[in-house]
Structures are given as C-alpha cells and as structure tokens.
Amino acid sequence: MWAVMKAFSWDSLTVMGMPLQAPDGGPQRFIPVFDTLEQAEAWAGPGYHAIELEPRTERDWVADFPDENGNYQNKCEQCGETFIGCRGRAICFACYKKP
Numbered sequence: 001m002w003a004v005m006k007a008f009s010w011d012s013l014t015v016m017g018m019p020l021q022a023p024d025g026g027p028q029r030f031i032p033v034f035d036t037l038e039q040a041e042a043w044a045g046p047g048y049h050a051i052e053l054e055p056r057t058e059r060d061w062v063a064d065f066p067d068e069n070g071n072y073q074n075k076c077e078q079c080g081e082t083f084i085g086c087r088g089r090a091i092c093f094a095c096y097k098k099p
Contacts (some may be wrong), residue, residue, distance in 0.1 A: 001053045002040035003033050003066045024026035031066035061085030 005082035009029055010022045022028045033053065034040040040050035053062045064070030064085040075082055076092040 001033055001035060001062050002037050002050045003031055003042050003053055005049045005051055006031070006044070006045040008032065027068055033063050041081055054086060055093070059083035059094045061089060061093050064089070 007032070011019045013020050021088060024093070024097040032040070032043055034043065034050075035049060036063055037051055037052070044050060049095075053065050055062045059076065060083050061070070068077040069087045071084055071086055072089075073088050074092075077090045078096055079092065079093060081094075083089075083094075085093070
C-alpha cells in the first residue's frame with residue numbers, strides 16, 4: 001500500500017460529481033492510501049511524495065497508518081494478539097481476513 005504525503009481537504013474529492021464533506025467531529029483532512037505506486041502518483045501529481053506502507057506483522061491494519069488515530073496498539077478480541085491500527089479496531093487484520 002502507498003500513501004501520498006499530503007493532507008487533502010475533503011471537498012477536494014468528489015464521488016459521482018458530488019464533493020465529500022468532513023465527518024462531524026472527525027478529521028478535517030485526509031491522507032489518501034492506494035494499492036499501487038502508480039495509483040498514488042496519478043492522484044498526487046508532480047511534486048508530491050508517495051511512501052510505501054508496510055505492516056509490522058500480518059495482524060496490523062496498514063491502511064490505518066496514515067490516519068491521525070491509526071497507530072494505536074490494540075489487543076485483538078478474537079485471538080488475543082496485539083496489533084497496530086485505529087484506536088477503535090476490535091480485531092486484528094489476520095482475524096478479519098479469516099473465512
């Protein structure tokens with residue numbers, strides 16, 4: 001996963017032609033995360049840097065890392081192992097991916 005290292009305002013993003021709005025009481029800006037470097041570069045345009053996000057373990061929620069609250073150490077309610085992710089996450093990524 002790749003993150004563009006710039007905080008964007010919500011209204012800079014549209015879905016089906018409609019600008020998004022910041023969530024009530026939530027962050028006023030966001031850092032976009034993409035599956036590939038090409039996607040990140042296409043979004044960012046020239047002059048911005050994209051960095052690769054790598055999990056520390058298979059239990060970490062990598063997509064949470066750029067978020068303001070995305071680097072909390074949590075204990076999984078299913079397996080009891082620790083993982084890194086948003087403060088409100090109850091289960092690790094490995095348990096989430098289990099069928």
